[in-house]
Amino acid sequence: MSRPPSPLIENYLREAGFSHAATIGWGCKLDPKLISALIKRLRLETHTFHLPCRECTITLEDVQLQLRLSMDRSALTGSVQSIDWGAVCYDLLGAILDNIYGGQIEMSWLRDTFSEPGNDSDEVERIRYARAYILVMTGGYLIPDLS
Secondary structure, rough: OOOOOOOHHHHHHHHOOOOOOOHHOOOOOOOOOHHHHHHHHEOOOEEEEEEOEEEEOOOOOHHHHOOOOOOOOOOOOOOOOOOOOHHHHHHOOOOOOOOOOOOOOOOHHEEEEEEOOOOOOOOHHHHHHHHHHHHHHHHHOOOOOOO
């Protein structure tokens, strides 16, 4: 999942509203000087950038607009309330993680468990891989939790 998504799951990503987000960063050249300049102007205590013209911050709406993510429906799982997260994990991914804490799944487990589907894979395998791809994309670089 360290590469662009497989063409075999593009339709599933599009249907879930994640096709644009899956292409972010591929072929993009980062400007280290620009990043350094922004970091110098970031105030962690207020999560704002202090620029010569005024202060600014990045809101969730900004992220939603830039990534073109759908905000009017549940993109991946729908509403899930469960005391058995292993069962939910199995229903959605077809595999169960040994240790799920409050619905959290380890990114390394997803990467190790789900290999890119081959041309001989069936629709169920492709859907499960697409779900795992979205989870890794979301938890890995869109909204990383470094705690």
